[in-house]
Amino acid sequence: MSEAASIRVAQADSTALLPSLVPLLHEWLPRQRWFAGKGQPITGFSLVSATEMLPVDAPSVTAGSGAGLLHLLVRAHQPAAPARWPADCYQLLLGVRAALPPPLAPALIGRPANGPLAGRAVYEGLHDPRLAALLLERLRTPGALGALRFGRGGAPVAAGPAPRVLDTEQSNTSLVYGDAYILKIFRRVFPGTNPDLELPLALAREGCGRVPAPVAWFESIAPEPLTLGVLQPYLRDAEDGWQLALRALARGHDFTEEAHALGRATAEVHTALAAALPTPVLRPAQTAHLAAGMVRRLDAAARAVPALVPYVPGLRAAFDAVALLGDRGHDRAAQRIHGDLHLGQTLRAADGFWSLIDFEGEPARPLAERRRPQPPVRDVAGMLRSFDYAARSHRPWNAEWAARCRTAYCEGYAEAAGVDPRSEPELLRAHETDKAVYEVLYEARHRPDWLPVPMAAIHRLAAVSD
Template sequence: MTTSLQELLAGWITGQRWFAGKGRAIDDLSIDSEIEIAGGDPALLHLVVCVRQGDRRTRYQIPVGLREWLPDRLEHVRIGRCRRDGREADVYDALHDSALTAHLLEGMAADHAFDGLAFHRADGVEIDTSQRSLVLTAEQSNTSLVYGDTYIFKLFRQLSPGTNPELEIITALAGAGSSHVARPYGWIETTLEDEPTTLAIMQEYLRNANEGWSMALTSVRDLYASADGMPAEDAGGDFAGEARRLGVATAQVHRELARAFPTGTIEPPELKRMTERFRRRLDKAVAEVPLLGEHADVAAEAFDRLGDLGHAVPVQRVHGDYHLGQVMRTMTDWVVLDFEGEPGQPLAERRALDSPLRDVAGMLRSFEYAARHLLADHPDADGLEHRAREWSERNRAAFLAGYSEGGGRVRGDEAVLLRALELSKAVYEVVYEARNRPSWLPIPLAAFR
């Protein structure tokens, strides 16, 4: 009996890192769209599939390769074997085959349009189609390819109708001359539910840049290895100067976003509703993680102060998922990546206006994680606690100083909002760590002390 392509995909998709429905059975998988990008052997198909799990339906994008016989180098991405167009063929994840991903680069360079699939080249750029691709393996929710050392191509696996906020933002900021985004080279889109929908984005690959998270961890390790009592500023690898420069860059990006997109305000009644949402989330978190109850009054007081603000709060487009893993240090400045927001949230929510202090709060929490996560399984965790606190306080202060220097506001009532946003983020982290990494639970709990 021949296995159908749908059956193969239904068995394969649950094991992929980017599949959002883990732990629940698949009731049905259907192919909503099938477009042949390249024929022959190997052939390249672009699929949009719909997975039904109970009352939840989720669309995924899957570029599929077809070969009469799969070479050994591609066995690790085999999906299965099925009969198509009167012949047997091996089916596999096409993004791992540079012979097929070359068609994606060529389509973008030529502004190629298929039936239902459109490739776009950014204005004023040329694309070198000789570059060969390599899949990056670190991502959870998307799949990225690096073409040579020139381009990074991010394909969004889970699809929602509409333009991805990352494409909107990097196109607008790059067009305004921002030095804090990687240059866009092109994108792919289709139509879902009568809306243009972003499938993939290609940008400049920052080959000589360093990730903020890695730089911060190096600094923390240096401090932990230094003589006890040595000030953080004297330990090799002090990060505070970079934290300040990152604060400046963050404020500049927020100013650029405010110029490029509409802005607005949150009025006091909405602030009260926000406070009520924070309180409900806190109550649920305490019920699930009773240890948080010892410190819940700290968060409750911060939320109450936010609810008492009697004036409007400015809102604008923001990053939405800002942390040290989303920034890269080039030879000249900090560059911000991944403006798509939290991938699990609805597209309208990720594009909504918000306080720029939400990004600031996310980065402050990231500094706290960088300082403390190495203590999770450290034999001398108690002895190094004061060093973690010293590193966190020093770099948080430097970041905030830079943010103010760059034109961001964190004084007076802004500080009340920032504190509430940071503790709301920490409440979420408590629940997440309790469910997934219990040994990391002391990291978010430290925010309440």
Template sequence: MLDELLAAWIGRQRWFGGKGRAIDQLSVESDVELTPGLRHLIVAVWQEGSRDRYQLLLGERSSLPDRLGHALIGMVGDTYLYDAVHDFERTGWLLEGMAHDQTHNGLRLRHVPGVTIDTSPRSLVLGAEQSNTSLVFGDAYICKLFRRLIPGVNPELEIVTALAARDAPHIAQPYGWIETDLDGTDTTLAIMQEFLCNANDGWDLALASVRDLYASLPEVTAADAGGDFAAESLRLGAATARVHHELAAAFPTDVIETHEVKRMAESFRRRLGRAVAEVPELRGHVSVIEEAYHQVDLLTHEVPVQRVHGDYHLGQVMRTPTDWVVLDFEGEPGQPLAERRALYSPLRDVAGMLRSFDYAARHLLAGHSQAAELEPRAQEWADRNREAFLEGYGEGGGMITRGDAALLRAFELSKAVYEVVYEARNRPTWIRIPLAAFTPRAAP
């Protein structure tokens, strides 16, 4: 009965990764009672011959308050079953368990050594996420539950705890985590960090700046507009370089030799070939992209590699009253855990942020009646903030040599190729944003 209820319910959840495909089978692999009326489940979902696992906090009540009606899964007998992440009367177990290093039948709740966890705040679920669920406890903590489970230690937990142990700046303090064994591997279920209650999202700040520029008189430049963002881009570049420095100090580093660099360029070309076959609009830009990849072929020096963020953009940074903080070190969603933990050139992160500036500049132009007239202003804003970010990156200790510039350009264009395919599939009216990346730019 429970399996049937969950199979009917789980496909409607925004964090469920198998939407649009029939569920062939669902089974409960783990069912642990945490407190009376609260169970932790790990469920296996089979679709088209493959299995994914998800975690669920299952609440049980004899009557269901109106505030939990949206979380209802169904009834078994006279008992209401519901998604208990939405029930602040049940989620206190997260704080209690981590504060006291509790273990429940293989489910291990732990706190970071040296920290104290206040167990009194109530929880509230944030509604913006797609693949995870985050609970905010008062103005102190944010606990991210990884709904889809992948065996292994999550890179975010690994990175933030290592950087916090070094008193590294520009990260949110970690407080605790939840783990279990999955397929014989220590697996992260959740991580709790400092909640930056007085911070602003980098993407929102950038868009506000772009709006100010678009609303100003035509003769007003991006430097003179009221919401100029360049000073923040400069600070963000410096913060990014410092995070890269701390990552290189906390984890192993290496170099890749020239033949491996050429293999990387070949992987970029393979992606381009697949993209051109799918999106005809790319064909007119192939020569520009191929020339960028050819410059990587000409490199004759080794390339340093290290742990990086892996999915770096304006939505992954927060501006506190004092500085920038970098969040979400999970890596690129959907990629295998080993790939997300692999060593890369830090220029991959730099390229990701540069692409994000281009998106911020043109995001508001999709469907805009004056898009053609505003395009030069968008380009001006993007160029100004890209340059400021790169200047800040250098001031923070991140060096970009002439050879690095060629590699950075290739990373950027490879990312833009990926974006073209994504937009063609999901938001066709946005395809002009990544296509603009193939206009030749001056080297940084």
């Protein structure tokens, strides 16, 4: 498609296309798992960019035998959004057909009543194998297309693997192409380079094999850079660390060998990130700022979840201990980290080799915060909480299993890093407490039946801090 065609789509969207889609988006967008503004009304939509990736007015489309593909970046305006922040921006890949074949019926968004697509079926394009295959084909060739830019690593991208959508994603959408590649599509996008592209590229340059290196990616180039998707090798024979842990618990098996190896893998990634990217020192004022942020998150969570209120004094003591380190003039090393590390972000190959994946960080946090250097013990604390989650999801609760895994993980980390994360007990406990507070807020909002899991940790951590 020509650049002129892409421009025509953008002009049409600003005058007629987007208004015609608004009634459909009002109904469809809040139902998507990756929509971040649940519980608040959408007051309007505005266009960021529009690109016609496959012509929607091609003869095959109008005749009913083909499909068009529109790429839209759209802001959803909501009254609860802070005035200082722009409205959330979402990436939409919309298929357009005259008639939708039965296998694609669940992907239907609707039929606009007016505008340039009046009467045609508009649907979630990623569920259409023909359109998903087009996206991979476009990633094979670096270059620009309208507001989009496609980049590629050193190795060529193979053509032809059949696509399928993974149904396990929450904040993004992933496509698997045969057994060769996995393409993560970021749904809620932010200005700047997403860490899930930035950090794996840095690790690849450093020669770290613990993270699959990006093969290709695409981004928006107007009106500002936005990372939109990353293509990586698909580790088809690897198993999810969370499922491995649950299976070990169900069978009554020990998991310390796996935890020890995972600790080594984490340390290797941290060491490579420290070598590849700047490693500033947290001065006393920055340490105090770190502790103050934890206190603010605790206070906000306690206002939202009354069950936390009795524990606030004990939990705050953990954060005060970190602030006291700053008062005493203790400096702390900081670096780029994973940012949301848990068992579900790890994969183990048949030979026992562990890989770390999904470097996006916590999607609910601003991108600038996720890209900020932090103490590496934050990742360690996240994994310690994950062992606890796994153990408490099993009946009966196996406290010793979790304790052994936590110890083995820290020992493996220390062997590879040369530094034991338990040598900074105040910082480690504060980050574990901060993570547990986040978990309480998340479970209360999304999975109330799981709330007792982080609340058990809250009880333990508040007592430790007394």
